[in-house]
Amino acid sequence: MKTKNLRQLIPALLISGAAFLYACGGSGNDASSSADTTSNSAASTAASVDPATKSDSKGVGKFTSVQLGPIDDAMAEKGKAVFTAKCSACHKATDQRVVGPGLKGVTQRRTPEWIMNQITNPAEMEQKDPVGKALLAKYLTQMTFQNVTDDETRQILEYFRQNDKQ
Numbered sequence: 001m002k003t004k005n006l007r008q009l010i011p012a013l014l015i016s017g018a019a020f021l022y023a024c025g026g027s028g029n030d031a032s033s034s035a036d037t038t039s040n041s042a043a044s045t046a047a048s049v050d051p052a053t054k055s056d057s058k059g060v061g062k063f064t065s066v067q068l069g070p071i072d073d074a075m076a077e078k079g080k081a082v083f084t085a086k087c088s089a090c091h092k093a094t095d096q097r098v099v100g101p102g103l104k105g106v107t108q109r110r111t112p113e114w115i116m117n118q119i120t121n122p123a124e125m126e127q128k129d130p131v132g133k134a135l136l137a138k139y140l141t142q143m144t145f146q147n148v149t150d151d152e153t154r155q156i157l158e159y160f161r162q163n164d165k166q
């Protein structure tokens, strides 16, 4: 059963690989540049997203629905402490870049789910999410998981919301 599946899979992979190469290699003429836009390969998705612009992606990870209320200052205070301890080596809460992007305005350009998935699941986000891929391509450094709990992650999100309100 397994080998039969493989035998069917390999030619299919070869064909799609060849189609991909054809689409990319031949971008000089009109016929294949339209193939480029319709084939929409992973590589062209990454290149087409500007990580500075707003995205509605929820990202990849366990957070699929985050409910927001009015900003909770006590929660934001806790988030700020976690941010200072675990994130400030690579990020500032201003628009200034350090190792990673400045995080001022992050709640305006990303969804709450995306932000929490980025904090808890950065490796997969860099591989699978269009914005995550574009960020890695731009900053050329991988963000690593900082052993934050889900509660701490939510507190950091609250801190970002408060920071963006000012």
Ligand code: HEC
Binding pocket: 051, 083, 086, 087, 088, 089, 090, 091, 099, 100, 101, 103, 106, 110, 115, 118, 119, 122, 126, 132, 135, 136, 139, 140, 141, 142, 143, 144, 146, 148, 156
């Ligand atoms: C080792 C350095 C490093 C640490 C530590 C780090 N990050 Fe990052 N972070 C990055 C880099 C580099 C990127 C951009 C590339 C990527 O996404 O992989 C990034 C991207 C992000 C983004 C996306 C920003 C945007 O413009 O969309 C958020 C949000 C973020 N980090 C939050 C955090 C939080 C919160 C922490 C602490 C829990 C943290 N990071 C710890 C390096 C780091």
